[in-house]
Amino acid sequence: MSYISPVLWQFLTKWLTYFAIWPQEASTVAPMADALYLFLWGMTVVGMILVGALVFVFSVRYRAQKHPEAVQIEGSTLLEATWTIIPLGIFLFVFVWGAWLYFRIYNPPANAMQIYIVGKQWMWKAEHPGGQHEINALHVPTGRPVQLTMISQDVFHSYSIPAFRVKREVIPGRFTTVWFNATTPGTYHLFCTQYCGTLHSGMIGEVTVLSPDDYQRWTEQSTSGMSLAQNGERLFNSLGCNSCHNGTAAARGPVLAGVYGSKIQMDDGTTQIATDGWLRDTILNPSQHVPAGYKPIMPTYQGQVSEEGLIDLVEYIKNLKSNYRNQQTLVTTQSNNAAPTTPDMVKP
Numbered sequence: 626m627s628y629i630s631p632v633l634w635q636f637l638t639k640w641l642t643y644f645a646i647w648p649q650e651a652s653t654v655a656p657m658a659d660a661l662y663l664f665l666w667g668m669t670v671v672g673m674i675l676v677g678a679l680v681f682v683f684s685v686r687y688r689a690q691k692h693p694e695a696v697q698i699e700g701s702t703l704l705e706a707t708w709t710i711i712p713l714g715i716f717l718f719v720f721v722w723g724a725w726l727y728f729r730i731y732n733p734p735a736n737a738m739q740i741y742i743v744g745k746q747w748m749w750k751a752e753h754p755g756g757q758h759e760i761n762a763l764h765v766p767t768g769r770p771v772q773l774t775m776i777s778q779d780v781f782h783s784y785s786i787p788a789f790r791v792k793r794e795v796i797p798g799r800f801t802t803v804w805f806n807a808t809t810p811g812t813y814h815l816f817c818t819q820y821c822g823t824l825h826s827g828m829i830g831e832v833t834v835l836s837p838d839d840y841q842r843w844t845e846q847s848t849s850g851m852s853l854a855q856n857g858e859r860l861f862n863s864l865g866c867n868s869c870h871n872g873t874a875a876a877r878g879p880v881l882a883g884v885y886g887s888k889i890q891m892d893d894g895t896t897q898i899a900t901d902g903w904l905r906d907t908i909l910n911p912s913q914h915v916p917a918g919y920k921p922i923m924p925t926y927q928g929q930v931s932e933e934g935l936i937d938l939v940e941y942i943k944n945l946k947s948n949y950r951n952q953q954t955l956v957t958t959q960s961n962n963a964a965p966t967t968p969d970m971v972k973p
């Protein structure tokens with residue numbers, strides 16, 4: 626913690642955790658969120674003591690016995706300016722600090738590891754790109770930024786890990802993201818913090834933070850044998866997407882390889898960026914996303930693919946680099962941003 630002395634900070638947070646006033650700090654943003662909270666709390670206490678003391682002093686000093694006759698006092702511009710400008714400065718400082726922290730918490734770094742979350746009444750499903758599926762649980766390694774891409778299958782939920790000081794709404798029909806960098810191995814609470822029906826209080830789980838080695842072992846042991854992208858490839862073929870998107874000259878749909886992250890020229894002159902959410906939406910509402918030079922002939926797949934299936938398709942398209950064979954074949958133990966294994970050098 627860079628704001629105050631580390632020794633004092635350790636003492637404070639240990640003490641507060643011990644008395645169950647706040648949860649353990651287990652991510653890189655946790656001490657930052659707590660510092661802001663402590664500052665607000667400290668300011669409130671200072672304000673309370675100041676006002677309380679003034680009330681006390683004035684009621685003694687100007688009591689009726691000593692001043693039976695009220696005296697009219699004209700205002701003081703200096704005094705009023707002081708008690709306006711100082712609090713204004715403090716509030717603006719808190720605003721800038723809060724905004725800085727907000728952007729830090731909600732803008733994931735580009736190299737973050739991806740995990741997908743599907744919320745539904747009343748459980749949390751986590752899907753790792755390597756094909757590990759978990760219910761009401763989440764395994765993550767320490768020391769790496771992890772981005773959650775989340776969606777709800779029914780109503781509004783909210784994914785909250787108090788020990789990481791992160792929380793984000795999980796909404797039907799739209800991906801939302803949150804990220805964190807876990808610092809301390811252990812198990813932590815996972816909550817739904819949006820009232821979502823009868824069993825809302827049961828929509829809880831456990832987040833397990835592992836050292837990088839233990840995490841590697843966990844991913845090897847718990848793979849389902851098929852990566853999300855491989856599931857996506859199967860769906861892509863069984864839904865008939867490949868009849869129009871196959872990269873041949875006769876194909877009626879655009880080439881999807883390399884489309885992820887690119888800027889696409891639309892037939893109405895606008896450009897759209899192929900994000901995860903955009904890919905999902907083109908499958909459900911293709912007529913809203915017609916690229917220049919194409920006819921709106923793609924059928925909608927609304928109601929035909931589950932949210933998990935859409936995630937598989939999105940993962941498949943994201944991983945299509947240059948052709949329609951899945952590059953990720955059988956690399957189920959590797960999460961997508963793990964250091965790539967270098968192929969043996971081929972000497973010319």
Ligand code: HEC
Pocket residue numbers: 861864865866867868869870877878879880881884889904907908911912914915916919920921922923924926938942
């Ligand atoms: C009947 C042919 C056809 C089928 C079947 C089809 N598409 Fe398409 N797809 C198109 C056409 C044509 C476009 C461009 C115009 C549009 O969006 O309607 C398109 C656009 C897209 C885009 C946007 C790509 C870009 O560069 O703009 C994605 C992603 C996509 N399709 C994925 C799929 C998936 C996934 C499936 C199967 C679930 C599928 N498509 C099935 C014809 C098809």
Ligand SMILES: [Cu+2]
Pocket residue numbers: 744781782783817818819820821825828
């Ligand atoms: Cu919920």
